[in-house]
Amino acid sequence: MESLETLENSEEPKKLQVGIIDYGVAGRSFHAPLLKGTGFEIAGIVARTPERQEQAQREHRDADVVTNVDALLRNDLDLVVVASVNHAHFEAAANAIGAGIPVVVEIPIGRDLAMANRLIDFGVENDVPIVPFFLRRWESEALTTARVIKGGRLGKIHRIESRFERWMPTSRADMWRPKSDRDPGVGLLLELQAHLISQALAWAGPAKVAYAKLRHLRGGVDDDVMIVLEHLNGIESWLVASAVSGHAGPRIQVFGDKGSLVIDGYDQQEEMLLDGQRPYDGYWANPVETLARITQGNLSEDIEPEAGDYPAFYRACSTALRGKGLWPVATKDALDVAEILDQARDFLNS
Numbered sequence: 608m609e610s611l612e613t614l615e616n617s618e619e620p621k622k623l624q625v626g627i628i629d630y631g632v633a634g635r636s637f638h639a640p641l642l643k644g645t646g647f648e649i650a651g652i653v654a655r656t657p658e659r660q661e662q663a664q665r666e667h668r669d670a671d672v673v674t675n676v677d678a679l680l681r682n683d684l685d686l687v688v689v690a691s692v693n694h695a696h697f698e699a700a701a702n703a704i705g706a707g708i709p710v711v712v713e714i715p716i717g718r719d720l721a722m723a724n725r726l727i728d729f730g731v732e733n734d735v736p737i738v739p740f741f742l743r744r745w746e747s748e749a750l751t752t753a754r755v756i757k758g759g760r761l762g763k764i765h766r767i768e769s770r771f772e773r774w775m776p777t778s779r780a781d782m783w784r785p786k787s788d789r790d791p792g793v794g795l796l797l798e799l800q801a802h803l804i805s806q807a808l809a810w811a812g813p814a815k816v817a818y819a820k821l822r823h824l825r826g827g828v829d830d831d832v833m834i835v836l837e838h839l840n841g842i843e844s845w846l847v848a849s850a851v852s853g854h855a856g857p858r859i860q861v862f863g864d865k866g867s868l869v870i871d872g873y874d875q876q877e878e879m880l881l882d883g884q885r886p887y888d889g890y891w892a893n894p895v896e897t898l899a900r901i902t903q904g905n906l907s908e909d910i911e912p913e914a915g916d917y918p919a920f921y922r923a924c925s926t927a928l929r930g931k932g933l934w935p936v937a938t939k940d941a942l943d944v945a946e947i948l949d950q951a952r953d954f955l956n957s
Contacts, residue, residue: 623685623928626651626708628676628699630659632881633713634690637742639667640885642688645921651682653691680706685928689713693797697726700737704729709736709928714801715948716941723945727938736927738934739941742920743802744809746874747897748859750913756810760901761863767811767844768860771799772852776825794828796821796948799848804944807836807844813943814838816950824851834951858897866903873897874915886918 625647627634634652642649651671654660663672673679676699679687687703689696689712697717703710704726716739717723730737743749755761808814814836822831831851836844847856861868876895886892895915901908919935926932 620929622646622648623925624648624650624683625686625688626653626679626682626684627688627690628653628679628703629689629691629695630654630663631690631692634688635659635662635666636881637877638688638690638711640880640883641917641921644886645889645918645925647686647921647925650684651679653679676702680708684708686711686924693718697722700726701729704733704735704737707733707735709738711738711740711924713740714805714941715797715945717945718797719952720942720945720949723942727942730938736934737938737941738924739936739938739944740920741802741805741936741940741944742917744806744936745916745919746876747895747912747915748870748872748874748899749806750915751870751897751899751910752806752859752861752868753810754913755868755899755901755910756861760865761861761868762865764811764842764861764863766860766862767807767842768847768857768862769803769807769844770847770849770856770858771803772847772849772855774853774855775830775850794830795832795848795850796829796951800832800834800846800951801944801948803846803848804834804836804947805940807838807846808940808943808947811836811838811842811844812840814844814947816947816954817843819951819954821951821955834947836947866901868899869902870897870899870912876915876917880917889918889922891916891918 625642627638630652639649649667649670652663653676654663654672655674660672671682687708687710689699689710691699693715696712700710700712717726727737816834817837818835820833821829823829824831831849834846857869857871858873859870874897896912899910899912901910923935927934
């Protein structure tokens with residue numbers, strides 16, 4: 608017969624309790640399923656409208672659905688996720704930090720470098736971790752690119768091209784938070800270029816802005832943005848984010864003196880989550896892979912792609928909260944991206 612101590616040690620660890628601030632597309636379709644699928648218990652949700660409140664209560668029956676952040680923070684939480692609109696990220700994250708709760712913050716954590724620094728300094732002062740939500744680092748094409756560059760198969764790399772291009776000639780209220788005005792807290796510079804910059808810095812190291820172009824082709828927020836980075840190691844990164852591309856170019860191309868990496872398609876994890884799918888036991892049931900190839904002129908060789916793994920972000924958060932590992936993204940990474948965004952604005956205003 609097993610001893611009481613053996614039985615206690617064999618018990619499942621207590622589920623970590625998480626609160627989600629705002630239940631729009633990001634909170635409902637991305638964070639909630641990834642959190643549930645990696646073993647978190649959604650203990651509280653801030654939902655601002657009756658419709659969102661009804662959705663949240665129906666989909667998470669045990670959660671404390673409230674209308675403001677103060678009420679959410681009265682729950683016993685291990686983690687807070689800020690999934691609100693961009694201009695509200697700073698205040699919501701600061702409230703969680705003030706309550707002593709580690710916080711995951713959607714990008715951007717601040718509209719500019721000064722605001723990002725203020726938030727991170729506040730976290731350091733209170734010894735509270737802040738984790739930037741650079742989820743796209745765990746897309747199939749990003750992971751494959753990182754592996755190929757690190758492996759050296761392309762030789763000396765001179766240029767990286769990375770794109771997020773879609774065809775949305777009319778603004779939609781549920782994508783990229785487009786508005787009729789030109790609020791500096793919204794638009795593709797912050798919504799998608801921040802992710803492209805994060806990936807480029809992870810692949811090729813520190814950089815500065817060599818060129819930037821931003822346009823408002825649909826009359827609202829910026830919807831066609833190009834940034835060129837010069838990395839300290841001599842690599843250039845050409846980064847394009849557009850909502851008005853009737854024909855998208857390759858998602859990623861990496862050019863070296865021994866060949867090029869070409870990835871045409873896009874990781875499908877975003878679509879899977881929007882369709883209501885979620886991981887179980889911390890992983891997707893089937894691999895999510897984007898085809899990739901190495902080319903040398905007329906020669907082309909398919910290579911094994913890495914599987915996309917959005918759940919890895921919250922698996923790492925769970926491990927860090929239990930004191931057994933590192934957080935998935937360092938706060939410095941958010942500052943590096945914020946600095947590049949500031950440089951791009953300076954270039955545009957020069």
